[in-house]
Amino acid sequence: MIERLHKLPTTALSDATGGYTNVEAAIKPLSPHFHIAGRAVTVRLPDGENGAVLEAIASAMPGDILVIDAKGNTNRAVAGDFVMQLAQGVGIQGFVVDGVIRDSLAAIDIGFAVFSKGTTVAAGNKHGGGHVNVPIALGGVAVAPGDYIVGDADGVIVIPQEDIEKVIEAAEQKVQKDELREQEALHDGETSIRAYLQKVVK
Ligand SMILES: O=C([O-])CC(=O)C(=O)O
Numbered sequence: 001m002i003e004r005l006h007k008l009p010t011t012a013l014s015d016a017t018g019g020y021t022n023v024e025a026a027i028k029p030l031s032p033h034f035h036i037a038g039r040a041v042t043v044r045l046p047d048g049e050n051g052a053v054l055e056a057i058a059s060a061m062p063g064d065i066l067v068i069d070a071k072g073n074t075n076r077a078v079a080g081d082f083v084m085q086l087a088q089g090v091g092i093q094g095f096v097v098d099g100v101i102r103d104s105l106a107a108i109d110i111g112f113a114v115f116s117k118g119t120t121v122a123a124g125n126k127h128g129g130g131h132v133n134v135p136i137a138l139g140g141v142a143v144a145p146g147d148y149i150v151g152d153a154d155g156v157i158v159i160p161q162e163d164i165e166k167v168i169e170a171a172e173q174k175v176q177k178d179e180l181r182e183q184e185a186l187h188d189g190e191t192s193i194r195a196y197l198q199k200v201v202k
């Protein structure tokens with residue numbers, strides 16, 4: 001499943017699902033070249049805290065994606081360069097954060113795929129609290145532990161575990177359909193573009 005997901009753009013997945021589980025557009029990749037596809041390890045954080053992120057890193061499997069619900073808090077970072085290196089070192093693909101991170105250049109330099117509401121200078125507090133692998137909200141979308149997450153230059157989409165096969169099928173078909181449309185319209189420059197437009201414009 002994950003191999004097939006890696007080949008699919010979020011746009012085709014959105015077309016396949018009707019967009020109901022598209023994450024709020026404010027959660028964006030730090031680099032447009034980041035592309036992740038994998039299972040969610042979820043983290044729910046108290047306001048301004050980030051201690052439970054380490055607990056989640058300790059429990060994740062290689063290829064997992066940490067999905068962090070900081071309730072959109074943009075004042076304190078859920079992670080920075082050190083925490084990202086810990087995560088990358090144990091094989092985590094990336095972070096998707098309803099909140100912000102810091103040391104953003106380091107994430108880009110080490111190629112660690114972070115999707116967030118931006119960056120801040122302030123570290124998170126370490127008073128404790130938080131929960132790992134509980135149901136969370138991510139940019140207006142419910143995420144359960146083990147759900148599939150795909151992120152690329154255009155944003156992030158959640159695919160509930162029980163829907164994964166039919167969503168992949170539908171998205172693969174959409175990619176094929178888009179390719180055929182492109183061939184038909186573009187294969188012969190202006191001639192085929194005009195023919196295509198004549199067909200579709202009433
Ligand atoms: O310590 C923190 O909370 C965030 C940080 O700067 C790092 O992980 O490098």
Ligand SMILES: [Mg+2]
Pocket residue numbers: 080081082103
């Ligand atoms: Mg740091």
